[in-house]
Amino acid sequence: MCGDKNNIVKSRIHHFLQLTFQAAFAGVLIAGIVLWLDARRQPQVIPQPLVTAQTGPYSYADAVAKATPAVVSIFTYKKSQPNLRHPFFKRRSKEHTESGLGSGVIMDSNGYILTNYHVIADADGIAIALSDGRITENVTLVGVDPDTDLAVLKIGLGNLPQITFSSTTHLRVGDVVMAIGNPYGVGQTVTQGIVSAIGRSGLGITTYEDYIQTDAAINQGNSGGALINAKGELVGINSAVFSRFGGNEGIGFAMPTEVASSVLGQIQKYGRVIRGWLGIEGTNFGLRYPEGHPHHLTFEQAEGVLVTSVEPNSPAASAGLRKNDIITKINKHPITNTKEAMYLVAQTPPGTIIELGLLRDGLEIYSELELGIRPTGQ
Numbered sequence: 001m002c003g004d005k006n007n008i009v010k011s012r013i014h015h016f017l018q019l020t021f022q023a024a025f026a027g028v029l030i031a032g033i034v035l036w037l038d039a040r041r042q043p044q045v046i047p048q049p050l051v052t053a054q055t056g057p058y059s060y061a062d063a064v065a066k067a068t069p070a071v072v073s074i075f076t077y078k079k080s081q082p083n084l085r086h087p088f089f090k091r092r093s094k095e096h097t098e099s100g101l102g103s104g105v106i107m108d109s110n111g112y113i114l115t116n117y118h119v120i121a122d123a124d125g126i127a128i129a130l131s132d133g134r135i136t137e138n139v140t141l142v143g144v145d146p147d148t149d150l151a152v153l154k155i156g157l158g159n160l161p162q163i164t165f166s167s168t169t170h171l172r173v174g175d176v177v178m179a180i181g182n183p184y185g186v187g188q189t190v191t192q193g194i195v196s197a198i199g200r201s202g203l204g205i206t207t208y209e210d211y212i213q214t215d216a217a218i219n220q221g222n223s224g225g226a227l228i229n230a231k232g233e234l235v236g237i238n239s240a241v242f243s244r245f246g247g248n249e250g251i252g253f254a255m256p257t258e259v260a261s262s263v264l265g266q267i268q269k270y271g272r273v274i275r276g277w278l279g280i281e282g283t284n285f286g287l288r289y290p291e292g293h294p295h296h297l298t299f300e301q302a303e304g305v306l307v308t309s310v311e312p313n314s315p316a317a318s319a320g321l322r323k324n325d326i327i328t329k330i331n332k333h334p335i336t337n338t339k340e341a342m343y344l345v346a347q348t349p350p351g352t353i354i355e356l357g358l359l360r361d362g363l364e365i366y367s368e369l370e371l372g373i374r375p376t377g378q
Contacts, residue, residue, distance in 0.1 A: 060178060064190050066232030069131050069161035071225055073182040074115055074153075076100035076123035103181035103225030104128065104153065105234065107264055108162050113153040114264055115224030116239055117144045120151050128155055131188055143267035147207040147275075148259060149239055152267040163226060166233030168212065168256040171195060179216040179238050179252065181225025191217035193250075200253060201339050205240050208346065209339075211253040212236045218252035227254040236260070275346040277374035278321075279314020280307050284337045285326055303336045304328040304359070319369035322360065329357030345371065 077100075102119030106112070113128070120126055126139040134157060142152040175195045183189055193216030201209040214227065218241050227236035236254030266273045282305040305327040310316050327335055331354055335341045348354060350373040358365050 060192065060230060063228060063230055063232035067163060067226055067228045068180055068188060070106040070163040071131065071180045071188065072104045072106060072113060073129040074102045074104050074119055074224065075127045076120055077125050079124045101185050101221045102223045103221065105226045105237065106160055106162050109160050111155040111157060111160055112268065113155065114237055114260055115151055115153060117146050117149045117151040119224045143271045145263050145273045148255060148263055149206045150255065150260060150263045152264055163234045165257050165261065166229055166235050168235050168258060171198060171235060173197060176230045177214050177216055177235060178228050179218050179222055179225060180228065181222035181238060183219035183221040185221055210256060210259060212256055214252050214254060215250040216252060274350060275374040276348040276350050276352065276371035277315065278345050279311035279316040280321060281309040282307050282338050305335055305338050305341045315369045315372045319367050326359040327356055328359060331355055346374065
């Protein structure tokens with residue numbers, strides 16, 4: 001009897017343990033399924049490799065070594081001025097004195113050098129010192145272009161280095177650039193910075209302005225020197241600085257290579273730069289006409305160039321343009337500001353017939369005219 005009871009107890013315990021194991025197994029299985037389904041709902045995170053930022057080479061020595069041989073120092077002097085200051089001119093007679101200091105860039109192996117017009121303006125003599133130590137006073141002034149503050153010189157030395165050009169079409173704000181020149185006559189110097197802005201105009205420096213702005217230090221004596229990129233290629237000619245006290249304040253301007261090379265080519269060919277000319281003075285015409293203007297109520301949202309005056313005997317005068325006309329198109333190309341109109345006309349050869357779209361007295365009219373040759377300095 002006791003044996004039967006023990007067997008019954010053991011059977012019940014075994015059954016209980018079996019049920020407990022099955023319940024535990026089912027719980028674990030359900031929990032696993034739930035976790036698996038939840039994991040599938042979560043976005044997968046793929047480990048990313050560690051990326052090390054590198055914006056440029058650790059050294060720009062190769063770029064500098066490539067460009068500096070083509071950058072020269074320019075010394076100018078005037079006659080009948082005593083008080084020699086620079087050691088270079090101490091061997092001269094006392095009727096000469098240094099009157100200027102600047103830099104230049106050898107543009108080709110024939111000895112053509114591009115510099116700023118203001119560096120050599122009014123000089124009675126010019127001397128050029130190369131980076132290899134050679135000095136020459138046999139310098140020819142080939143031509144000048146005050147409208148861009150550029151000038152072309154020529155020297156007759158052999159075995160000359162030349163700069164490598166680069167287009168500024170893809171130049172971006174933030175790109176590394178370096179200025180090379182002879183600031184304050186201390187000797188060839190390189191300063192480094194970035195492109196701060198492109199297409200700067202309205203500065204009052206020159207007639208045609210499309211400057212590269214940089215924070216690379218440009219000081220007195222750097223004018224006419226090279227602005228190069230991180231590959232040692234010329235992107236601009238250092239031209240001016242914005243300064244309240246005469247020193248570098250991190251705002252310098254360089255004329256892009258496209259403008260510089262165009263000026264160089266025309267001076268080499270013609271001895272001057274030949275540009276198309278309309279013969280008007282104008283101002284930007286905003287989104288609305290000024291109060292009192294005859295078109296104010298008719299074309300309130302027009303844009304273009306408001307003609308403020310017409311030169312007598314000019315192409316514009318011959319075509320009948322009037323004060324208060326608004327130029328809205330040139331050869332069907334919409335015009336929105338004076339800079340755009342000036343460059344488009346200047347780049348068109350004199351003698352070309354162009355069509356102007358105008359607004360006059362509330363009417364849209366078209367007029368054809370033959371471009372003249374732009375007088376220097378206008």
